Amino acid sequence: MTRSATTMRADILESAARLFATAGFRGTSLQDIASDVGCSKASLLYHFTNKDAILTELLSPVGRELAELEERLAGLDGDEAVRGAVAGLVELSLRFRREATILIHDLDAMTSRPEVPDMPDMKALTERLVDALTGRSGDPRARVWGWMVLVGVTLTSAADLAVPEETLRAELTRGALRALGRPIH
Amino acid sequence: MTRSATTMRADILESAARLFATAGFRGTSLQDIASDVGCSKASLLYHFTNKDAILTELLSPVGRELAELEERLAGLDGDEAVRGAVAGLVELSLRFRREATILIHDLDAMTSRPEVPDMPDMKALTERLVDALTGRSGDPRARVWGWMVLVGVTLTSAADLAVPEETLRAELTRGALRALGRPIH
DNA sequence: GTCAGAACTGTCCGATCGGTCAGCTAAGGT
DNA sequence: ACCTTAGCTGACCGATCGGACAGTTCTGAC
Numbered sequence: 001m002t003r004s005a006t007t008m009r010a011d012i013l014e015s016a017a018r019l020f021a022t023a024g025f026r027g028t029s030l031q032d033i034a035s036d037v038g039c040s041k042a043s044l045l046y047h048f049t050n051k052d053a054i055l056t057e058l059l060s061p062v063g064r065e066l067a068e069l070e071e072r073l074a075g076l077d078g079d080e081a082v083r084g085a086v087a088g089l090v091e092l093s094l095r096f097r098r099e100a101t102i103l104i105h106d107l108d109a110m111t112s113r114p115e116v117p118d119m120p121d122m123k124a125l126t127e128r129l130v131d132a133l134t135g136r137s138g139d140p141r142a143r144v145w146g147w148m149v150l151v152g153v154t155l156t157s158a159a160d161l162a163v164p165e166e167t168l169r170a171e172l173t174r175g176a177l178r179a180l181g182r183p184i185h
Numbered sequence: 186m187t188r189s190a191t192t193m194r195a196d197i198l199e200s201a202a203r204l205f206a207t208a209g210f211r212g213t214s215l216q217d218i219a220s221d222v223g224c225s226k227a228s229l230l231y232h233f234t235n236k237d238a239i240l241t242e243l244l245s246p247v248g249r250e251l252a253e254l255e256e257r258l259a260g261l262d263g264d265e266a267v268r269g270a271v272a273g274l275v276e277l278s279l280r281f282r283r284e285a286t287i288l289i290h291d292l293d294a295m296t297s298r299p300e301v302p303d304m305p306d307m308k309a310l311t312e313r314l315v316d317a318l319t320g321r322s323g324d325p326r327a328r329v330w331g332w333m334v335l336v337g338v339t340l341t342s343a344a345d346l347a348v349p350e351e352t353l354r355a356e357l358t359r360g361a362l363r364a365l366g367r368p369i370h
Numbered sequence: 371g372t373c374a375g376a377a378c379t380g381t382c383c384g385a386t387c388g389g390t391c392a393g394c395t396a397a398g399g400t
Numbered sequence: 401a402c403c404t405t406a407g408c409t410g411a412c413c414g415a416t417c418g419g420a421c422a423g424t425t426c427t428g429a430c
Contacts, residue, residue, distance in 0.1 A: 002377050002426050026211050030418065040379050041418090047377090051418065187396060187407055215388065225409050227390085232407090236388065 009047050011037050016054045021101040025055055055102075062099045065092055086176045090169055194232050196222050201239045206286040210240055240287075247284045250277055271361045275354055 003011070015036040019028040030051055034041040048054045069088045076084050093100055188196070200221040204213040215236055219226040233239045254273045261269050278285055 005377075008377080024211075026209075029416075031416085042380075042420090043378050045419065046379090190407075193407080214386075216386085226388090227410075228408050230389065231409090 012044060012047060012054065013058055017058055017098050020055065021098040025102065059099055062096050086173055090172045090176065094165060094169060190232070197229060197232060197239065198243055202243055202283050205240065206283040210287065244284055247281050271358055275357045275361065279350060279354060
């Protein structure tokens, strides 16, 4: 049985995403992925140059969307920017639950990943988190980005639990705005 | 050069704690620890039955203190309980920065670790985090425990940065209380 | 039917992992 | 001085890791 290249790549990415999210990148071997897909380990390395390339391709949409969001927010300022950033990040976190889980999971392995286009520097992102929670930075946008990490952590667990998506979206938005000192008016 | 047993064990735990916090449990090999301590890999396994035992002994004080705090808070209720829990957890997070980092780092590897006395069930802890951020639970204490995880994440980064401890304590407490809807009066 | 190239695999490789074990060394009691 | 024992080590083990590569099977164009 020979699948088409595009189908096979999609299947590999799907399996890898699920396994990386549950056992971590380091905790998932190529054999694990191959068994899950139902092919040989060598086949994985036919479609992807190496294990890192699988992760890279898996995360690249996240980086792209984050860059787009940042661009979209560049025009706004003040209260509008904060509420727009919260809404956008909550939305992205919901759309990329698994990817957020993976990012949070092996933070150290992710800190420098220049081969992913537009991938945010996780080191910088966690520094923003510190700024957000300690109130060290006066820039409201820094605090919003910090909150994004928290949302990611939350979804790490929430993905397993039966929390309706609408509830998650509403409560995460409310919680974020309240933590930022900007309750919903 | 032969160190005393207690000194050697302390040195091993110190090196392991530092390495685990920066590279993760899985990302740190016995050889890494041995090189850092300045002894052979076999020597580690003379003082500890296996790699897991090192981590277990490293984390046991955290579990003990958490259990003590929970006991101390059992008598309180309402606003007193919330503020007591926040103060206690912030204090513990500051005292056990590295241990918190390790716990957050390899969450999946930590979820079931019954061999650590009084070690909190990390699975339950992350569920509390979800409750806290989604407002699903009405129990204020659940939301406090969830916040503890966030504080841990924060310190993961803050440990590297030059943030004065007093600033951290004050701002973390303030942020936690505000996120819990209980601003300092 | 033929054939080129894409899809796929079995097998092997060096490196590294956690862990075992027999034996060496130094210290302290007698 | 002798001997026991705690402390420590080099060498080795089986398992598993990511990856390389030659070779086999499938498929679509002609």
